[in-house]
Amino acid sequence: MGCNPTQDGSIVESGWQELFNGEDLEGWTVKITGHEVSENHAETFRVEDGLLTVSYDGYDNFDGQFGHLFYDKPFSAYLLRVEYRFVDEQAPGGQEWAYRNSGVMLHGQSPESMGLNQDFPVSIEGQLLGGDGENERPTSNLCTPGTHVEVDGQLFTPHCLNSHSKTYHGDQWVTAEFLVLGDSLIEHRLENRVVLSYTKPQIGGGNVANHNAELFEEGQPLTEGYISLQSESHPVQFRRVSLYDLERYMDDQEGLKAKLEELL
Template identity: 30%
Template sequence: MKTLFSLTSLAFVFLLSPSIAQQLPLFNGKDLSGWHVDVPEQDTNKNVSPSFVVKDGLLISMGNPQGHLITDDEYENYRITTEYRFPEATGNCGILIHASTPRSLYKMFPKSIEVQMYHENAGDFWCIVENIEVDNMVERRGPKEEWGVIEGKKRRILNLTDGSENTPGLWNRMVIECLDNRVKVWVNGDFVNEGYNCTASKGQIAVQAEGAKVEFRKLILEPITELSE
């Protein structure tokens, strides 16, 4: 089996029947089991409001205080399927793949590649102390001499489409496939981004709290051995 989750998760998969083993829910609909929170403000204020809550079967990123909800386990060669919406004002959020060293950027963001959910920008890549390449890099990232993966550099790589997101308040479906050093992204069925030569091929998965309230009703992981067309 080429696809490798963590040792813990892989053992769990093998214990399931073949039909069930293809999906591993990252969010169980009840609590934050399997995740831990990294919110810098909690370092100095233990009474700060939670950035991530579970309510009515939904995982909710409250947006503030800003930080990340990070899986305890690492994963490799997988498909993430998530369904999300902005229930109030639209704004910023994202799924971070191949996450590792915490607080590597701006003393907030873990080393990773972000798949953007910011309204009207869903599917952009952001390089966070990791790098990824796409076709038409200059057009989509800016002048090559300004590229980088740390503070002050051009870390954003534009997606391929406009108008793939649903009307604010409605649910969106995002699919992210990671195989070896390649990443592909779909939003509501539209193919919106593809990257290759990623400097990481495995790691943790993180959900952001970055200013806007976001609800997630699905967050599942599946092993893959090839990318979808």
């Protein structure tokens, strides 16, 4: 397998881009509810021991300060791979549903276009959940802040849809993959199998507050956007955030099929 240098000098093996360099947050932008773009309140997002860490040790109370860490470049068609784990205790004031809850936002708006008090970017969320040690709780689910999708050819308007994954209890590392092909197909994958799939991501619905609705047209297809990692009050760590850009294959279905067979 060959290695190729990227523009910033990092090494990409076999076409994979490491969005997180393991050292700092270069290439990423923070937006936290109630704070200006790039204001990393209480160092919510940081790198500790080579891990991209979401921490609340500087919070007296979470107080609805939902945060997102945006990669600085939008993408349209790609395979995204993240390795994550939940750790420690939830921040004081975090909602009950946010226990061991985080997410990877796909096809999102830019951080600069978010309102000061906006809670979530208009986006498609690959929801990451951890188990409580007893009950079943699938991960790699779908949530839709300001968006809709189609499931089995029908418009899906509820806010969330569970995947068919198993439950991951404790602080174990989990590898989640998201195959995103413009506005045609999105698949959530765990352990080399599809646990959720849907098509035609588009603007629509609610479940996002304090955004500028004039920026979004109901029914507008989501063909590209920003990737972001979420802070929802429970500490979480990422040791890898990798992306394989598939844009060059989108006009070559046979080439795309062959590449996906190689990658998956």
